[in-house]
Amino acid sequence: METPESGVRIRENQADALQPADPAEDSWRGSVPEASAIDLENLLGTGVGAAQEQLERNGGFLPFALVVENDGEVRLVAVTPADAAEGTDADFDADSMISDLTELLRQHRDEFRAAAVVCDITLVEEDSDAIHVAAEHRDGSLFAAVLPYAANAESHELEFGLLSADTNEAAVWVD
DSSP states (O other), rough: OOOSSEEEOOOSOOOOOOOESSGGGOOOHHHHHHHHHHHHHHHHHHHHHHHHHHHHHHSSSOEEEEEEETOOOOEEOOOOOOOOOOTOOOBBBBHHHHHHHHHHHHHGGEEEEEEEEEEEETTTTTTTEEEEEEEEEEOOOOOEEEEEEETTTTTTEEOOOOOOOEEEOOSSSSS
C-alpha cells in the first residue's frame, strides 16, 4: 500500500489535532463542503487517537467503526470477532470483522451522516504496521489515512510515524 508524501500529520504539541502537511497542497480540504470535512476530520482524529490508546495499552486493537450521528454525536460501533480460519496464526478474522462492520454501517446509514472504519494493517513496502482509517460522508466525500508505527527496540515503547493520506472507495453509501 502506497502512502503519499503529502497529506496530514499530527501536530507535535497536540496529538489529536490534525493539520495539512503543507496547507498549499491541501486540495482535499478545499474540494469538499466545510461541514463534511469537519465530520471526516473528526472521525479521523478520534479513530487514530482511540487506536493509539489501544495499541499502547494492549499492544493491538480489533477493527472498529465510528459514526457521526445526525445530531453530530460521535459513536463507536463494534462487532464480535469471528474465529480465524483453520491453519492461520490469527486468533480472529480481521477481514471478516471489517466486512461485518461495513454491512452494519450500510444497514443503519440513515441514522448517521459520516462513518469511518479503523483497522490495523501492514504496509508491505515500508515493512511496518499502521493504523488505517477510511472515512466517508453521506454526501460522497471520502478521506483515508495511515499512521505507521513500530516498537522501539531499546525502550519497547511504540513510535508513530507521520500520518499520511491514503485512497479509499465508498463502502457505506453505495447501492
